Structures are given as C-alpha cells and as structure tokens.
Amino acid sequence: MNLTVVSVYPTLLGTYGDxxxxxxxxxxxxLHGIEVDVINIEPxxxxxxxxxxxxxxxxxxxxxxxxxxxxxxxxxxxxxxxxGAAVLAxxxxxxxxxxxxxxANSAATPGLGILDIRTDRLPKxxxxxxxxxxxxxxxxxxxxxxxxAGATHLGPNASALATVRAGIGNGDGSEGAxxxxxxxxxxxxxxxxxxxxxxxxxxGWAIGRDLPFIEEAEVTQLREERLRTVLG
Amino acid sequence: MADTDPTREASAGLRxxxxxxxxxxxxxxxxxxxTLSARTRAAARLGLLTSSLSRKMxxxxxxxxxxxxxxxxxxxxxxxxxxxxxxxxxxxxxxxTSTTRLLAxxxxxxxPVISQNxxxxxxxxxxxxxxxxxxxxxxxxxxxxxYLPAIFRATKPRVIILGNLSxxxxxxxxxxxMIARRWRDMLADATDTTVVANADDPSIVWAARHAPHxxxxxxxxxxxxxxxxxxDCGSLLQRDDSTWGCPNCGFARPTPTWTLEWVDDHGVVHxxxxxxxDLPLSLPGRFNAANGAMALVATVELGLDxxxxxRRMATVESVSxxxxxxxxxxxxxxxxxxxxPAGWSELVDVMPPAPTPVIVTINSNAADGRDPSWLxxxxxxxxxxRVVVATGDRRRDLAVRLLHAEVDHVVIxxxxxxxxxxxxxxxxxxxxxxxxxxxxxxxxxxxxxxxAARRS
Ligand SMILES: [Zn+2]
Numbered sequence: 272m273n274l275t276v277v278s279v280y281p282t283l284l285g286t287y288g289d290x291x292x293x294x295x296x297x298x299x300x301x302l303h304g305i306e307v308d309v310i311n312i313e314p315x316x317x318x319x320x321x322x323x324x325x326x327x328x329x330x331x332x333x334x335x336x337x338x339x340x341x342x343x344x345x346x347x348x349x350x351x352x353x354x355g356a357a358v359l360a361x362x363x364x365x366x367x368x369x370x371x372x373x374x375a376n377s378a379a380t381p382g383l384g385i386l387d388i389r390t391d392r393l394p395k396x397x398x399x400x401x402x403x404x405x406x407x408x409x410x411x412x413x414x415x416x417x418x419x420a421g422a423t424h425l426g427p428n429a430s431a432l433a434t435v436r437a438g439i440g441n442g443d444g445s446e447g448a449x450x451x452x453x454x455x456x457x458x459x460x461x462x463x464x465x466x467x468x469x470x471x472x473x474x475g476w477a478i479g480r481d482l483p484f485i486e487e488a489e490v491t492q493l494r495e496e497r498l499r500t501v502l503g
Numbered sequence: 504m505a506d507t508d509p510t511r512e513a514s515a516g517l518r519x520x521x522x523x524x525x526x527x528x529x530x531x532x533x534x535x536x537x538t539l540s541a542r543t544r545a546a547a548r549l550g551l552l553t554s555s556l557s558r559k560m561x562x563x564x565x566x567x568x569x570x571x572x573x574x575x576x577x578x579x580x581x582x583x584x585x586x587x588x589x590x591x592x593x594x595x596x597x598x599x600t601s602t603t604r605l606l607a608x609x610x611x612x613x614x615p616v617i618s619q620n621x622x623x624x625x626x627x628x629x630x631x632x633x634x635x636x637x638x639x640x641x642x643x644x645x646x647x648x649x650y651l652p653a654i655f656r657a658t659k660p661r662v663i664i665l666g667n668l669s670x671x672x673x674x675x676x677x678x679x680x681m682i683a684r685r686w687r688d689m690l691a692d693a694t695d696t697t698v699v700a701n702a703d704d705p706s707i708v709w710a711a712r713h714a715p716h717x718x719x720x721x722x723x724x725x726x727x728x729x730x731x732x733x734x735d736c737g738s739l740l741q742r743d744d745s746t747w748g749c750p751n752c753g754f755a756r757p758t759p760t761w762t763l764e765w766v767d768d769h770g771v772v773h774x775x776x777x778x779x780x781d782l783p784l785s786l787p788g789r790f791n792a793a794n795g796a797m798a799l800v801a802t803v804e805l806g807l808d809x810x811x812x813x814r815r816m817a818t819v820e821s822v823s824x825x826x827x828x829x830x831x832x833x834x835x836x837x838x839x840x841x842x843x844p845a846g847w848s849e850l851v852d853v854m855p856p857a858p859t860p861v862i863v864t865i866n867s868n869a870a871d872g873r874d875p876s877w878l879x880x881x882x883x884x885x886x887x888x889r890v891v892v893a894t895g896d897r898r899r900d901l902a903v904r905l906l907h908a909e910v911d912h913v914v915i916x917x918x919x920x921x922x923x924x925x926x927x928x929x930x931x932x933x934x935x936x937x938x939x940x941x942x943x944x945x946x947x948x949x950x951x952x953x954x955a956a957r958r959s
Contacts, residue, residue: 282728282731282732282739283731283732285728286670287874287876287877288876288877288878288879288880289879290879290880291876291878291879291904291907294879294907294908295907298906298907313739314739315739333737334732337732337737398873398874399873416874416876418874459876460874460876461876461879464879464903464904464907465903487906489899489902489903489906489914490903490906492899492902492914493899493900493902493903496899
C-alpha cells in the first residue's frame with residue numbers, strides 16, 4: 272500500500288529539525304507495512320490537492336509570512352483539509368493555519384483559516400521542554416520542545432490537542448488545536464519521533480483505518496527519560 | 504606554476520597588496536612601532552596576572568576574566584594594542600578556529616605571530632591575546648561572529664576572512680540574516696582592509712559584496728539550508744552544482760578569483776594566471792581544505808609566498824584538541840568537534856568508512872544548545888553499515904535519530920569504562936573516531952589530560 276505525504280515548503284518551514292516529522296511518518300508507516308511517497312513542495316510549485324497527508328514545520332517570522340501568502344494564493348491546502356486530508360502543522364506552520372498570526376512587526380497577518388485559532392504575542396518567549404496530556408483518541412503524554420512567542424486562542428470550532436503539564440503551549444494551559452483531521456501543535460523535537468502514537472493517528476486518518484500501536488524500545492526509553500526530566 | 508605574481512590583478516588591488524607587502528616585509532620582529540600608553544600597559548599587566556592566577560586556581564584558561572580586567576582599566580586597550588599590527592581577523596560560523604590556526608602558522612614565514620590558542624574569540628579573549636607575547640608580533644585573530652564589527656573597528660586588520668554563516672544554536676533566532684546585515688554595515692567603509700570572502704555562501708556574498716576590496720574564493724558550501732532565501736528580496740535562491748542566484752532580483756554568485764578543487768582526498772587551489780597550489784593538509788576533510796584555501800588566499804593578500812604558506816599549513820595536525828588522538832580509559836580516540844548541524848554534516852564525512860564502528864557523543868548543556876532537535880538536520884544516514892556507539896547526556900535522542908536513519912547502534916552511558924560492552928572490533932581499533940558536541944568534547948579533552956598527567 273502506498274501513501275503520499277506532502278512536505279509543504281521545507282526550506283521556509285524547517286527550522287527545528289522539522290524534516291524529522293516526515294522521516295518519522297515514513298518510519299512508522301513502514302512498521303505498519305505501508306510505503307510512503309514524500310513530495311517536497313517549495314514556494315512557486317503548486318501544492319497537490321489529492322495527497323492523503325500534509326506536513327508543515329516551523330520557521331522564522333519572515334519565512335512564515337511568505338509561506339502563508341503563498342499558501343493562501345495557492346488554495347490547495349485548504350481544499351485538501353476541507354476534503355478530510357490529514358494535516359500536521361508545527362509552530363509557525365500551526366499559527367499560519369489559523370485566522371491570523373503576528374508578523375515580524377507584531378502586525379496581525381491573515382492565515383489560511385483552516386483552524387479556528389487566532390495568535391498574538393506571549394508576554395515572554397516560550398523556550399523549553401513541553402509535556403501535555405492529550406485528548407481522546409490519544410492516550411500517551413505528548414513530549415517535545417517548544418520555542419515560540421505566540422499566544423494562541425482557540426475559537427468554538429477548534430478543540431485543544433492537549434492540556435499542558437509542563438511548559439507554555441498555547442499560553443492558557445492548553446496545547447495545540449485540532450479540527451477534523453487537522454492537528455496544529457507547538458511541539459517540535461520533532462514531535463512525531465517522540466510521540467509515535469501521534470504519528471500513527473495521522474497515518475490512520477490518511478489510510479482510513481486505525482493502526483495498532485507498535486512499540487520501539489529506543490523511543491520508549493527516550494520518552495521515559497524526557498517525561499521524568501520535566502515532570503519529575 | 505608559471506606565474507607567481509597574483510598581484511597583477513586590478514590596479515586597486517595591486518597598489519593595496521604592494522603596500523601590505525612592504526609593511527609586513529619591514530617587520531620581522533625588530534621594528535617595534537607599538538607605543539602603548541602607561542594606562543594600557545598597566546591594564547595589560549594586571550589582566551595577564553589575573554588570567555594566570557585564574558588558571559593556577561584551576562578555573563579554565565582565565566581569558567575572560569583577564570580580558571575584563573584589561574578593558575575595565577583601559578577601555579581603548581584593544582585599539583591601542585592592535586595598532587598597525589593585525590594581519591588578519593577570521594570569522595565564520597564553522598571553521599574559524601582551524602582557519603585561524605592555519606593562517607597564523609602560514610604568516611609565521613614573515614616573523615613572529617600571536618594568535619589565540621584557546622578559542623577565546625570574544626572581546627576579552629582578543630584583549631588578552633593582544634596583551635600577551637611579543638608586542639611587535641603580527642596578530643592573526645579568530646573573532647566570534649557577533650563581536651566582529653566592534654573588534655574589526657578597533658583593530659583595523661589588513662585582511663579579514665569571512666568563511667560561512669549558518670544556524671548555530673537554535674534558540675538564537677534570525678541569527679544568519681542579522682549577522683549578515685551587521686557585517687555588511689561594518690564593511691561599507693572598510694577602505695584599508697581586503698575582504699577574503701567565500702563566493703559559494705550567499706549570506707557571505709550578501710554581507711561582503713559592497714566592500715571596497717573583496718577577493719572572492721570559491722571554497723564550497725556543504726550546508727545550504729540557512730541560505731535558501733535571497734536576503735535582498737525573499738525569493739528562493741536557485742542552485743546547481745557550481746553556482747547560485749536569485750531568479751527575481753539578480754543577486755548572484757560573483758566570479759571567484761580563487762577556486763578550491765577537491766581531488767583524491769586533498770585540496771587544490773586554483774588562482775589567477777593559471778596558478779595552482781596543492782594543499783596537502785594534515786587536518787582531514789574537504790571543509791578543512793576550504794579553511795586552508797581561505798587562509799592561503801589571505802597570505803597572498805598579505806604579500807606572502809602561497810607555496811610556502813601551503814607547506815607550513817600542512818604541519819598543523821590538531822587545532823585546540825580537534826583531531827587530536829588521545830587516550831581515554833582503555834580506548835585511543837580521535838577527537839572530532841562539531842557545534843551545529845552544518846559542522847556535523849561535515850564531520851559525518853570525515854569518519855572512516857563502514858563497517859568501522861564510531862562513537863557519537865551528544866550533550867545539551869547551554870554551550871551545546873539545550874534543544875537537540877538539530878539531530879534531525881544531520882545526515883546520519885551516511886553512517887549506515889556500521890555500529891555507532893550513542894553516548895552523552897542525550898544519547899537516547901541520538902538513538903531514536905539513528906533508528907530512523909537505519910543505522911545500527913548501541914546506547915552506552917560510559918564507553919570508556921572498563922568492561923563497557925562495545926561493538927565488535929572497536930577495542931581492537933588503533934584509533935576510534937569520537938565526534939562530540941562542545942561540552943562533551945571538552946570533557947573528553949580534560950579527561951585525557953588528567954589521564955596523561957597520571958601516567959607521567
Ligand atoms: Zn533576490
């Protein structure tokens with residue numbers, strides 16, 4: 272079985288080892304007997320509308336604005352999300368899925384309107400380990416690193432991805448946002464390598480059936496160490 | 504080499520280079536033109552004393568505290584002590600310590616040279632270095648990227664080498680563009696300095712292209728992820744094997760005067776008038792050949808003999824512990840240091856081919872960067888076909904990265920302990936390559952020093 276994953280603008284949105292999320296999807300898919308075709312899309316290229324899974328990473332302010340403008344003009348990502356494709360968006364990618372986010376001069380910049388969220392500035396930049404307890408169907412505590420200045424406010428059509436146990440997340444005690452098959456999060460690290468259940472959830476949405484969880488010792492040991500470090 | 508006079512280039516360059524040649528020719532150590540004020544002399548003495556006390560108390564090299572004392576007592580000490588004798592400053596995200604050592608060794612052909620031997624490359628380290636040693640010696644100084652503008656203005660170097668810019672620690676955002684902008688402002692009116700700049704790094708070109716005197720060197724760029732976008736207009740740069748340019752505004756790679764070629768595991772530097780210099784360095788890897796090429800061109804700009812420079816640079820075997828072969832516990836290891844994804848990408852290629860096992864040590868103290876997500880930017884896939892020992896505080900992050908890269912690995916807290924369960928064949932290796940982040944590298948260096956001290 273083959274699955275197409277689109278890596279959206281990796282040179283603009285790839286600050287925090289974000290390529291690792293694509294690697295993790297390929298790796299987890301292989302464990303489940305699924306082969307992944309990865310398509311890297313750069314600004315100027317048309318975003319394919321028919322893929323099953325889209326990944327956006329983090330980036331600095333000017334790159335984020337450029338990416339948001341190009342994706343709004345392109346239109347395909349929003350149509351794919353509305354059709355039910357799975358989307359993972361991290362940090363700057365998360366913010367630009369919303370109604371608006373702050374640009375380099377803190378001016379509100381229009382996003383894609385895929386998630387019912389609005390982002391402005393935190394009083395102080397959030398840098399450090401982040402741990403959060405997820406909502407159903409996820410059960411394993413989410414772990415990662417955050418580095419952002421955004422305070423993200425959820426509207427009625429988005430649900431929080433998790434409740435913060437250590438770190439800042441959205442800034443109000445919640446972390447991330449989700450609607451249909453779209454997930455936005457401040458976790459990098461990259462989050463799918465550290466949270467394989469999240470990777471499996473996205474892959475399951477993409478192929479249309481639930482995947483059994485397969486444990487890997489290296490990942491379990493890393494998760495235990497990180498959670499012990501931040502939660503004691 | 505048919506023509507050994509590279510100064511027959513543009514007339515401005517010729518005048519400039521000849522003047523430099525005269526100056527450096529006059530000073531073989533006997534012409535002491537340095538006249539320091541009583542205040543600076545006293546500050547320098549006290550600063551050096553403080554450094555040496557701090558060293559004796561076992562508090563590192565004492566460069567920072569010594570430099571602070573000097574600058575507190577004599578705020579203009581750097582400008583005074585540097586007066587007319589700074590041959591070159593060297594800055595880059597990666598390779599500045601090695602380039603500085605190579606250049607300092609080459610410039611010794613014209614007389615004594617002072618340079619840092621500890622990598623202390625901020626204001627205080629520069630102050631202590633200038634205060635120590637022969638006050639008439641030429642200075643070749645490594646400078647931290649962020650401190651370069653201030654130290655450049657104070658020291659007025661004859662040559663400045665700008666090697667490369669890439670992300671260093673991820674928690675310092677926007678660094679590359681910000682530093683390129685500050686370097687550009689610094690160079691705008693640098694009429695007395697020749698900039699030796701890497702034409703293959705768009706951020707370096709952007710910073711240096713309006714400087715009054717620039718010599719472009721095609722030294723290569725392995726890591727392109729931090730110069731994907733045009734610094735003028737924000738468009739995505741287009742690249743092929745040999746060149747790059749902006750499709751929107753015309754910002755493009757300048758024509759280099761010097762070009763590094765990598766042939767059979769060593770560098771060859773091609774210059775104007777069919778000049779050709781082999782660079783048979785002892786330091787490994789293409790990136791050290793790039794460092795050597797930049798240094799070689801700098802010696803040409805200083806009016807020195809490039810063939811002699813190449814010969815001298817070949818004698819440099821290790822730089823502040825990098826590439827040094829040391830004994831730690833029961834293993835003899837070659838120490839490899841990398842501080843950021845670009846540096847790690849280069850190191851992966853320096854290691855011996857599979858199936859030779861290697862050690863990789865990852866820490867996440869402040870000096871290493873607290874966030875190890877950069878591990879996912881490093882092409883560890885190139886280590887496939889062997890067993891990698893994952894160690895350091897963040898060995899479990901490394902293990903997960905290696906799992907995804909399909910590289911066999913074992914996680915060992917202390918591979919140097921007696922009885923550690925090392926991969927087959929590792930104990931039998933004459934030298935084991937050990938790549939480490941900054942604090943892990945220094946820990947290994949000091950453990951090996953202690954071990955050597957116990958033996959002697
Ligand atoms: Zn441009």
